[in-house]
Amino acid sequence: MIIEHLTVSIPDGTEAAFLKADAEVWTATLAAQPGYIGKETWVELGDRTRVHLTIRWQTRDEWKSVPGDLLAATDRRMTEVFGHAVPVLSCEEFEVIG
Numbered sequence: 001m002i003i004e005h006l007t008v009s010i011p012d013g014t015e016a017a018f019l020k021a022d023a024e025v026w027t028a029t030l031a032a033q034p035g036y037i038g039k040e041t042w043v044e045l046g047d048r049t050r051v052h053l054t055i056r057w058q059t060r061d062e063w064k065s066v067p068g069d070l071l072a073a074t075d076r077r078m079t080e081v082f083g084h085a086v087p088v089l090s091c092e093e094f095e096v097i098g
Contacts, residue, residue, distance in 0.1 A: 001037065002063055003094040004055040009087045012049050021082035022053075029074045030055065035062025050089070060093070 010018045019041065030036050037056035044050040057063040079085050 001096040002057045002060045003096060004053075004057060004063060005090075005092045005094060006053045006055070007089040007091075008051050008053065009049055009089055010051055011084055014082075014084065015043060015048065015051075018051065018082060018086070021078060025074060025078045025081050029070065030066075033062070033066050035059055035065075060095075063093075 022041065027039055030039065035058040037058060039053060039055045042052040042054070044052070055063075075086075
């Protein structure tokens with residue numbers, strides 16, 4: 001299993017709106033992709049504008065096969081629904097070994 005770990009930035013006080021928009025836009029899109037397993041969303045206690053998303057994929061190839069144009073369109077839709085751009089601060093990948 002592969003973990004995609006994203007850290008994003010959201011405006012202060014928008015956690016509930018972000019979670020709603022993210023479920024409607026990103027989670028719905030990713031869930032339709034081959035290899036998608038699931039997702040968790042965490043917020044930093046010391047800085048609630050920093051949100052961490054852990055997305056589980058069966059394989060790296062399945063994760064990386066998601067079309068770039070679909071990702072770009074989904075990002076634009078997220079901005080529309082949420083009302084704010086959601087900058088990605090970092091993207092890391094991990095392999096589950098145990």
